[in-house]
Amino acid sequence: MKTPQDAFSDYLTDQNLKMTPQRRLILETMLKQGDHVSSEELYARVKKKDPSIGQATVYRTLKLLSDSGLVEPLDFADGVTRYEPSYGKEHHDHLICERCGKNIEIMDETIERRQEAIAREHGFTLCSHKMYLYGVCPDCRKKGEA
Amino acid sequence: MKTPQDAFSDYLTDQNLKMTPQRRLILETMLKQGDHVSSEELYARVKKKDPSIGQATVYRTLKLLSDSGLVEPLDFADGVTRYEPSYGKEHHDHLICERCGKNIEIMDETIERRQEAIAREHGFTLCSHKMYLYGVCPDCRKKGEA
DNA sequence: TTTCTTGCAAAACTTTTGCACGTTA
DNA sequence: TAACGTGCAAAAGTTTTGCAAGAAA
Numbered sequence: 001m002k003t004p005q006d007a008f009s010d011y012l013t014d015q016n017l018k019m020t021p022q023r024r025l026i027l028e029t030m031l032k033q034g035d036h037v038s039s040e041e042l043y044a045r046v047k048k049k050d051p052s053i054g055q056a057t058v059y060r061t062l063k064l065l066s067d068s069g070l071v072e073p074l075d076f077a078d079g080v081t082r083y084e085p086s087y088g089k090e091h092h093d094h095l096i097c098e099r100c101g102k103n104i105e106i107m108d109e110t111i112e113r114r115q116e117a118i119a120r121e122h123g124f125t126l127c128s129h130k131m132y133l134y135g136v137c138p139d140c141r142k143k144g145e146a
Numbered sequence: 147m148k149t150p151q152d153a154f155s156d157y158l159t160d161q162n163l164k165m166t167p168q169r170r171l172i173l174e175t176m177l178k179q180g181d182h183v184s185s186e187e188l189y190a191r192v193k194k195k196d197p198s199i200g201q202a203t204v205y206r207t208l209k210l211l212s213d214s215g216l217v218e219p220l221d222f223a224d225g226v227t228r229y230e231p232s233y234g235k236e237h238h239d240h241l242i243c244e245r246c247g248k249n250i251e252i253m254d255e256t257i258e259r260r261q262e263a264i265a266r267e268h269g270f271t272l273c274s275h276k277m278y279l280y281g282v283c284p285d286c287r288k289k290g291e292a
Numbered sequence: 293t294t295t296c297t298t299g300c301a302a303a304a305c306t307t308t309t310g311c312a313c314g315t316t317a
Numbered sequence: 318t319a320a321c322g323t324g325c326a327a328a329a330g331t332t333t334t335g336c337a338a339g340a341a342a
Contacts, residue, residue: 018316039306057322060308060322079306081307097270111257114254119241137268206333225330
């Protein structure tokens with residue numbers, strides 16, 4: 001399997017776009033510690049390595065990474081779009097603690113199959129889905145009781 | 147079962163808040179044709195009945211209705227928060243056509259049970275969930291082929 | 293009469309865009 | 318060298334907030 005870096009290069013070439021140091025850096029940073037980061041957060045991290053980089057470039061690059069399938073936009077309904085690396089990773093959903101924000105990745109074959117079935121029953125061709133489970137994690141529940 | 151209007155009144159009283167003509171009108175409008183409306187859209191409708199009403203009042207009232215459990219915020223990731231009446235209605239999820247925006251309400255016992263089970267396996271107490279299925283509806287697929 | 297609510301306008305935020313200048317292929 | 322990319326600042330779009338005046342309990 002191609003590295004994410006190569007996959008990105010290939011995508012850019014394919015679209016007649018160009019590789020730049022900024023794009024490389026943003027992808028690197030995203031891959032390194034990029035779980036559920038917002039554009040703003042990523043911008044802050046990227047800026048430490050290259051203070052001259054602009055916020056707009058981060059937004060624009062995230063869109064490219066998204067279009068190329070290297071990262072996945074997430075929507076936790078907190079007002080900002082978050083992203084996670086998705087290249088070569090299996091699809092998963094999220095179980096989120098409403099108190100502390102803890103975020104557990106889940107995958108469930110039964111649910112995936114039912115989703116397909118439901119779409120088919122309505123004549124839809126399923127493209128993607130989003131599922132977020134919100135609850136209270138064990139730690140927070142203990143604190144609540146104490 | 148209480149009417150939504152009464153439930154809202156009770157909620158307001160309970161919170162030491164007050165019923166007003168604006169709040170009554172916004173709730174009425176929401177109930178009447180309120181499926182998947184944004185604040186902006188609701189504002190437009192409400193304004194026809196009472197042109198003096200302010201946008202901010204609609205936002206503020208939607209928050210109240212949300213907090214009181216009368217309406218449910220939806221997040222179709224189109225940049226705006228949408229709402230639907232939820233009082234006395236069964237929970238359901240959404241199957242959305244990516245092309246035309248068609249929106250079908252779905253409910254599935256199997257999935258709901260699995261969600262509970264997954265949360266439990268991780269020690270979570272499940273509070274709520276959101277699930278959106280994105281696909282292409284039969285009509286749009288036909289158009290695409292034509 | 294006290295507290296809450298309203299409408300307005302301004303502010304706050306996230307994200308997008310226009311533009312002149314630099315860079316990539 | 319032709320096309321694309323960048324940083325900056327301004328703009329766009331949604332939602333929130335401060336405030337003075339008005340209304341509900």
